[in-house]
Amino acid sequence: MNALSPVTQAAKPPRVWHRFTPAERIGRSMVYVLSAIAVVWSLRTIEVIPEFLYDAPEQTADLFRRMWPFDWAFYPEQVHDALIETFHIATLGTLLALVLALPLAFLAARNFTRNPALNWLAQFIFVSSRSVNSLIWALLFVAIFGPGALAGVMSIAFRSIGFIGKLFSEALEEAQKGPVEALTATGAPRAMILVKGYWPQVEPAFWSVALLRWDINIRESAVLGLVGAGGIGVALDASLNNLYWDQVGLILAVIFSVVVVTEIVTSWLRARLI
Helix, strand or coil: CCCCHHHHHHHCCCCCCCCCCHHHHHHHHHHHHHHHHHHHHHHHHHCCCHHHHHCHHHHHHHHHHHHCCCCCCHHHHHHHHHHHHHHHHHHHHHHHHHHHHHHHHHHHCCCCCCCHHHHHHHHHHHHHHHHCCHHHHHHHHHHHHCCCHHHHHHHHHHHHHHHHHHHHHHHHHCCCHHHHHHHHHCCCCHHHHHHHHHHHHHHHHHHHHHHHHHHHHHHHHCCHHHHCCCCHHHHHHHHHHCCCHHHHHHHHHHHHHHHHHHHHHHHHHHHHHC
């Protein structure tokens, strides 16, 4: 028997390794086929006009030629004050969102609030906030408060509640149980458990989320003026309507520069605070 075992062992077919199971391969193939069908269906539905595509490069080049050189005299007249207002909208909107989102984040964290109804309510508010675009929020608040910066601040705030609340509640749920259980065992009050047990663990996440959202809000507030919610978008909308392309180019360059500078500043602050 011992002499026959090597022959029997050699007669077995070699094992072949496959990255995916047959079911996974079928599923991936179905995804590829459905994606191709969706792309073809979308192209047929939107009715792309080939004539408009042929001269698109020429039209784009002509548009950029009209934007240069910039109308630098337009900056102190309209752009500077609108740019400062954009910063104010983004900053106040972010601060208001933090004030509104943090209590909801504690309600959404299942390890802090052990009430499924309150958890569900907070999550519902987060989803509702994130599902509505900032421009839609701006249109709503322009109808309520009228055109101006107040509508922009409210739209930025209500758009940011879902983002800040969701990420901060997830950070709370990932907090270590040891410090919290130790404070609870000593009879510490709820406020002390929050300050000494949870906050030291979630403070880096808080500053990271706050800075990231402020960075995003700077970009979003730059276009809210297109619907009357204040900021530099108002100047951009006026220049577009009047076909002053040299002013449009200046405003777009300013927005791009502000976005780059804001990214650098937030990255520096995040490295210092976290």
